Structures are given as structure tokens and as C-alpha cells.
Amino acid sequence: MTIFLAVPKQSKLILNTLPKPFFALAPMDDVTDTVFRQVVHTNAPADLYFTEFVNVDGLQSPGRPKLLKKLRFAATEGPLIAQLWGLIPENFEKTASEIADGTFARELGLPSGINFKGVDLNMGCPAKSEVKNGTCSALMNNRPLAHEIIKATKRGAGKMPVSVKTRLGWSEIDYSWHEFLLGHNLDMLTIHGRTRREMSKVPAHWDAIGEIVKIRDKIAKDTLIIGNGDILTKQQGRKLAKEYDLDGIMIGRGLFENPFCLSEDGPRKWENYDVIGKIKLFREHVELFADTWREGERPLHTLNKFCKVYISGFDGAKEMREKLMNCQTITELYQHLQQ
Numbered sequence: 187m188t189i190f191l192a193v194p195k196q197s198k199l200i201l202n203t204l205p206k207p208f209f210a211l212a213p214m215d216d217v218t219d220t221v222f223r224q225v226v227h228t229n230a231p232a233d234l235y236f237t238e239f240v241n242v243d244g245l246q247s248p249g250r251p252k253l254l255k256k257l258r259f260a261a262t263e264g265p266l267i268a269q270l271w272g273l274i275p276e277n278f279e280k281t282a283s284e285i286a287d288g289t290f291a292r293e294l295g296l297p298s299g300i301n302f303k304g305v306d307l308n309m310g311c312p313a314k315s316e317v318k319n320g321t322c323s324a325l326m327n328n329r330p331l332a333h334e335i336i337k338a339t340k341r342g343a344g345k346m347p348v349s350v351k352t353r354l355g356w357s358e359i360d361y362s363w364h365e366f367l368l369g370h371n372l373d374m375l376t377i378h379g380r381t382r383r384e385m386s387k388v389p390a391h392w393d394a395i396g397e398i399v400k401i402r403d404k405i406a407k408d409t410l411i412i413g414n415g416d417i418l419t420k421q422q423g424r425k426l427a428k429e430y431d432l433d434g435i436m437i438g439r440g441l442f443e444n445p446f447c448l449s450e451d452g453p454r455k456w457e458n459y460d461v462i463g464k465i466k467l468f469r470e471h472v473e474l475f476a477d478t479w480r481e482g483e484r485p486l487h488t489l490n491k492f493c494k495v496y497i498s499g500f501d502g503a504k505e506m507r508e509k510l511m512n513c514q515t516i517t518e519l520y521q522h523l524q525q
């Protein structure tokens with residue numbers, strides 16, 4: 187007699203290990219690179235991480251080597267999902283397949299056995315440059331293409347989890363979009379609680395995220411839902427997760443106000459950080475940056491946004507920032523930090 191054992195998808199095994207609610211660090215282009223993710227993971231770790239969004243049409247072109255910096259990660263990082271965007275379904279399939287079979291991890295020089303834990307599709311970015319090409323949030327208005335992209339990505343990803351990150355709708359809240367997405371048997375769906383038209387100008391509509399959970403409960407019980415928008419502390423996130431029965435909470439800009447916001451006592455921890463501690467933290471970030479981006483893949487000025495995060499909240503911080511942000515070389519930056 188043959189016994190068939192139900193083998194859980196690799197995806198489910200990984201996502202099932204997350205606490206409820208789990209906390210994810212939001213993908214932020216030019217912010218959440220491997221360096222910042224490592225800093226966060228060392229000081230106040232998230233349960234799940236995403237790369238910055240990376241264009242599949244570029245990755246499958248001669249421009250690939252230049253884009254690899256977006257996917258770069260370290261073996262010591264927490265569970266990481268690669269976020270993709272683009273236009274051509276075949277490029278999604280090829281990229282997802284190269285993520286799942288470890289091609290990218292090998293190209294990035296990672297030891298065998300270390301890989302991404304999933305593929306996420308960006309269907310929410312509202313930026314004009316992406317939208318005018320029909321990508322990201324513009325896919326809300328082109329569902330046949332969104333369908334082709336999801337199908338192609340799932341084919342490529344095989345057993346690896348496939349998720350989507352999106353918004354509430356184009357110009358109005360449009361639950362038919364979420365119903366459509368949830369009809370694709372996704373492993374996870376992240377909802378940033380604003381429409382594309384709202385950009386970041388209004389507070390996130392958490393009630394609407396709650397409505398999407400109800401739709402999920404009816405048509406796609408196995409799809410995890412992450413809520414996102416304006417969360418600054420874990421306590422706040424936990425309260426909303428409970429109220430709306432969310433599986434996870436994603437935090438992005440909260441990290442700009444408090445790099446420890448993903449720790450339990452985040453607000454107190456950062457309040458109690460003194461000048462020396464803050465400078466030391468920035469120096470650690472700069473050291474890791476210099477060690478990681480040796481070929482100048484990321485210009486020095488990309489450190490300025492982190493300078494604003496760490497060098498703040500003490501007398502003389504503004505003057506110190508001005509000096510640090512005007513440095514032209516890493517050596518000059520170290521000298522100032524030493525002083």
C-alpha cells in the first residue's frame with residue numbers, strides 16, 4: 187500500500203515559524219539595504235525583512251550587475267524576502283526561478299544553504315516614474331497583466347512563498363482589487379493603508395485593512411495579511427493586529443524617528459541613548475557601509491539620511507550633522523566622528 191504524506195510547502199514552513207503578530211521591516215528604496223538591515227537586526231530585530239524593490243526587466247538585461255546591490259545580503263541577516271517590480275511576466279518568472287534555486291545568492295557570494303525566503307511583488311509604489319510605465323500601483327488598473335505577473339512569478343518561484351505588497355486602491359478604496367489578489371492563492375499580502383492617490387498625505391485607514399482581513403477569511407484563509415502605515419511602536423502595532431486580526435505588522439518610517447522601534451521597549455531605549463551612544467551607532471553604520479560598498483556602489487551621500495536618524499535629539503546635533511553631511515570621503519567622515 188502506498189502512503190501519501192502531505193508535505194508542507196517550504197513557504198508554509200518558513201512563514202509558520204513567525205510569531206503572531208510578527209513584525210516586518212518595510213522595504214524602503216535606498217534605505218533598507220543590507221547595511222541598514224544588519225544594523226536593525228543587531229540592535230532591535232524585526233521578524234521578517236524585505237529588500238528594496240528591484241526591477242526584473244533590468245535584472246534580466248545587461249544591466250544586471252549594477253542592480254545586484256539591491257539584492258545584496260549577508261548570511262547573518264534575518265529572514266529576507268526579495269521584492270520585485272517590472273513589466274514583463276517572463277522576466278518575473280526567470281528572476282523568481284533564479285531567486286528560488288539560489289542563483290542570485292551564489293552570484294552575491296553567499297555560502298551554500300543561505301538564500302532568500304520568498305519573493306514579493308510590488309503592486310503599490312505610487313511614484314510617477316513607475317506608474318507611467320504601467321508598473322507597480324498602475325497594475326491595479328491592468329488586472330490581466332497583474333494576473334500574468336503573479337502566475338509567472340509563482341511558476342518561477344516553485345515552492346518558495348510568493349506575496350504581494352499593495353495599497354487600498356487607485357483613487358478610491360477598491361476591495362475588488364484585494365479580492366482579485368486573494369484569488370491567486372498568495373502566501374502573504376501586505377496592505378499599506380492608503381490609496382495611490384493619497385500617496386503619504388493622509389493617515390493610514392486601518393479600518394479598511396480590517397475589511398480586507400474579512401475578505402481573506404472568506405476566500406483565502408491561508409494567506410497571511412500584514413498591515414502597514416504610520417506605526418511607530420510595537421505596542422501600537424500589537425493593538426491594531428489584535429483589533430483587526432492581522433498576522434503581521436510592517437514598520438517603515440518609524441525607524442527614522444527611532445531606530446530601536448522594533449524592540450519591545452523601543453521608545454525608552456532611544457530616549458535613554460546618550461550623545462556618545464548615538465555617535466557610536468552612526469560610526470558602526472558607516473564602518474559597515476564602507477566595508478560593504480567597497481566599489482562605490484552606493485554614494486557617500488546616501489548615508490545622510492541615517493545621519494539625520496542617529497545624530498539628533500541632543501544639543502549641538504544640528505551643527506554636527508551639517509559637518510558630517512558635508513564630508514566628501516569616508517576618511518573625512520571618520521575624522522569628524524572621532525572629534
Ligand SMILES: Cc1cc2nc3c(=O)[nH]c(=O)nc-3n(C[C@H](O)[C@H](O)[C@H](O)COP(=O)(O)O)c2cc1C
Nearest residue numbers: 212213214215238239351378415416417437438439
Ligand atoms: C524612502 C522610502 C522608500 C520606499 N521604498 C519602497 C519599496 O522599495 N518597496 C515598497 O513596497 N515600498 C516602499 N516604500 C513604502 C514603505 O514600504 C511603506 O509601505 C510606507 O512607508 C508606509 O509605511 P510606514 O508608515 O511604516 O513608513 C518606501 C517608503 C519610503 C519612505
